Amino acid sequence: MRRLALVTAPGIAADFVNKIKDELTAELKAELADGSDWEIDIFTDPLTGKTELSEKIYTRIDEYLRENSLDYLISLTDLPLFYEYKPVVIDIDTTKGISMISLPAFGWRPMKQKIKNAIINTVSIIDKTADNEYHIKQEVHALNNLFTFSKLKSSRGYIENSKEKHLLFYMRSKIGGMARLISGMTFSNNPYNMMQSLSGVTAIAFATGSFGIIFSTMWNLSYLFPTWRLVAVSVLSIIGMLIWIIFSHDLWENQKEGESRRIVSLYNSTTLLTLFISLLLYYLLLYLLFLAGSAVLLPPDFVAETLQADNIGIQFYLELAWFAASITTVAGAIGAGLQDKETIQKSTYGYRQRLRYEESQHEN
Template identity: 40%
Template sequence: MEEKTVGIVSSPELPSTIANAIKKQLKKDLSRYIADGRFQWHVEMEVDLLAGATEKVAEVLEETERIKIRNGWDYAISLTDLPVYNGRCIVLADANVDTCTAQISLPAFGWLPTPNRVKIIMLHMIKELYFRHTTDFKADDLAQKGIGPKEQSGFLNKLEKPFRFSAVRRIESSNQAEETAVRFIIVPKINGLARILFGMTIANRPWTILPSLKNVVAIAFATGAYGLIFPTLWKLSVSYEIYRFIGLTATAVLGMVVWIIFSHDLWEKKNLENKNRLRWMYNSTTILTLGTSVVMYYIVLYLLFLIAVSVFVPPDLYQAEAGTDIGPLNYLKLAWLVTSVATFAGAIGAGLENPERVRKSTYSYRQYSRYEEMKEKEKQEDRKRKATDD
């Protein structure tokens, strides 16, 4: 039996994790759904740094083709956390039919780039490369394998419309080298933009920054615990309306995000090397990533203070100081107020954290590589200016 090999070229971190998760099942699905069992399918994987660092889609596909030729693969699919554009449209996946290479952009999946969803798109791209056109894929191919009508319908629907509740449009074009390109774009544009922002935020793994904030939690908890000694916060928690609590929370979270960004130089500035669209995208992603991390931090701190006020604030004394009846809701509000006040103090502590560690925790591999590359170019420009001045 003739053998066919599909190679997955993934960038580090989240893409490689997903690739490893789908590798075994993808092999089974290829054998079941493509080519009537005429081939024995193999799936191999390789982690490539370029696929996670460069912003140029052409370079990623060229590198994917080089890896495909080097390993003797029949098909190669790049799995990247790089946002891909076609004009102003967001690209979910694209394929070069002539070179038998394809690329899948994880950010276009939005909040849920689950292995199963990625696998369905990967099967679709291999189908595009194998059959050349979607219309060549017939239900008879499945029927001959003993797959019933119900299974046929389910599988074909998934392939023809990967996202049932969103718009994915297929377009086909040829470049100057007369190579056929097939792309799947997200429409409308606002839908694609939202997917990219949320997808890039997930790729940055905002939950991983929490260990870097352990010292911040310690400073904030110590500050809030000290504040609980005085009855001022007790009285305020009874007097404040709910909108004040919400306003304090929003101000504390936003203040901490802004402080972390500027104290650790996480804001990407305008220069000759970056495009406004990508710079805006990366900065928006940084805000979303840190915002998600700080909200998680806030919830952890709130739970700690809820335990603290329950243990250390006697109901009788609380009632005497507040001048009104005290119930469980008052303890919830007191913990809420102390958490917001302590978060302001924690923001100062966040500025004392190691900047390099914060950047590595906040950025994905792609964004961190981009940051390092830009910093290196800035250093080179500074050295050139100094040499010119001398």
């Protein structure tokens, strides 16, 4: 019987590992040469989700290895890791036989099979380097080709001034790697969850707009506005609401003493993208509600007579819903300031990191 421990950050990383545990146990037995039975232990530790310094994480997970008589130990973190300013996907400490996998580096909605393959090949590398590190060519090749469209690069060496040798797998392209990393961090933030937290705002905006579309002022404006003006109004309304939510809920991270500027910038970029996706979903929902509402409430003949138009077609209703969604988004921004601040804050990396730091300090 072999024992593998997976030490995870709280939240999405822990949920993900629990989902793949049974499948991973079976695949480890099938894939590794000796066919041994496997037992997988899962530990959730706030440290693996509170610090970007992998040296601290390694110190902590090494304690798990020594205290629990484990054969292998892998930390799955939702934090970004870097080597030479490029995102690291897998970091293996070949001296101690422990490793770390950064889930956000797998990109938007990480595939279960890719992560299972990463774990299995990592375990195989740890196993073989105990005898001879030159027998791992097959596993290194597999990990270098883990992603279909972005190849990884592997490198041996020391990291963060530690005395242990590390085998690192990181993105070849800095720009492509950062794009994949930010999309993965945005997925961890769960824009849909933030969208749900704005349900009260949607109700306020729809109630305001439903009252407005009854009167002909909104009809006239949407009918007279050219397409570029409708686009401008919608863009300004979304950007205005985004800025309002960021500052009314203290979502913007300022660099503090001892913090990396790169990490703070990454957190802020991820917050912007998460919030932007959430607001697009919010805007689309409003648009569909107004489209249905205007079609039901406004007879085409009556509208044509009021606007002194020859006829009213589907374009009128599409543009009216578009205009109403834009205008009421401004009203919704005011309502956004009345939402539960903590619910929205938990959808950002910076706030979750502060909570984990406090939890870790409390445990210490």
